[in-house]
Amino acid sequence: MNYQYNIGCSLSNLKGIREFVRTSLKDQHVPEIEMSAIVLALDEMCSNLMIHAHHCNPDHMLELHIVIPATGKFIFEIVDDGSLFDINEFHEPDLGNLVHQKRKGGLGIRLVKAIMDNVEYLKRDEKNVCRLTKIIK
Amino acid sequence: MVHIKRLQEDGADIISVIGEIDASSSIELDLAIAKSVGEGFKKILVDCSALEYISSAGLGVFMSYIEELRDKNIPMVLFGMKEKVANTFSILGLADLLHIAATRPEAKKLADELSV
Numbered sequence: 001m002n003y004q005y006n007i008g009c010s011l012s013n014l015k016g017i018r019e020f021v022r023t024s025l026k027d028q029h030v031p032e033i034e035m036s037a038i039v040l041a042l043d044e045m046c047s048n049l050m051i052h053a054h055h056c057n058p059d060h061m062l063e064l065h066i067v068i069p070a071t072g073k074f075i076f077e078i079v080d081d082g083s084l085f086d087i088n089e090f091h092e093p094d095l096g097n098l099v100h101q102k103r104k105g106g107l108g109i110r111l112v113k114a115i116m117d118n119v120e121y122l123k124r125d126e127k128n129v130c131r132l133t134k135i136i137k
Numbered sequence: 138m139v140h141i142k143r144l145q146e147d148g149a150d151i152i153s154v155i156g157e158i159d160a161s162s163s164i165e166l167d168l169a170i171a172k173s174v175g176e177g178f179k180k181i182l183v184d185c186s187a188l189e190y191i192s193s194a195g196l197g198v199f200m201s202y203i204e205e206l207r208d209k210n211i212p213m214v215l216f217g218m219k220e221k222v223a224n225t226f227s228i229l230g231l232a233d234l235l236h237i238a239a240t241r242p243e244a245k246k247l248a249d250e251l252s253v
Contacts, residue, residue, distance in 0.1 A: 011161035104197035
């Protein structure tokens with residue numbers, strides 16, 4: 001089964017993204033801790049894209065796709081046509097450095113990589129596709 | 138959407154965080170902690186019992202105060218976290234950097250010990 005949600009790049013829409021993910025997965029017997037972590041990862045990826053690739057312009061749109069598998073390998077895709085924001089190209093900041101520099105950012109990438117089994121980027125119909133894979137046993 | 142309430146008890150400022158903290162609402166938490174520090178409180182307790190969700194934006198706010206509070210000798214203790222929220226802190230290993238207690242009495246006790 002596939003689900004799709006289109007949303008403008010406003011941070012006030014993050015709550016709707018979280019509800020969409022939760023609703024799409026609600027009948028999939030995903031344990032609550034795993035569910036919360038997946039919701040968090042999608043929030044982090046979308047807020048990163050909204051801020052860094054779209055400068056929070058609400059007229060710019062993100063498409064979220066969720067592919068519910070038969071095998072336990074869940075696929076989440078975020079499709080946009082902004083500049084590519086590839087988290088694999090960013091080094092995860094050292095926590096000690098973040099504390100010392102009093103930086104409020106930089107934790108989201110670390111969270112996404114810790115939660116998801118794979119993060120990859122591809123092009124489809126001239127658009128960027130960020131594909132997150134999570135295996136639930 | 139998040140609501141922040143503050144109340145003072147035994148010289149500590151207790152900041153109650155109610156709802157969800159994400160990139161759109163983390164500024165509210167930032168302002169509350171800044172006010173608490175600015176008003177000169179020597180102990181800050183953060184009641185997370187009604188916190189339903191926190192993203193990296195909220196975690197980053199707590200992280201950004203660690204050094205300032207350490208320099209000013211102001212202990213900040215978080216307490217009452219639900220498991221799903223605590224899990225977000227533990228994924229990043231923040232439990233080692235922040236002071237976290239299970240209950241309000243334990244948080245007060247820990248803040249007292251840290252402020253000696």
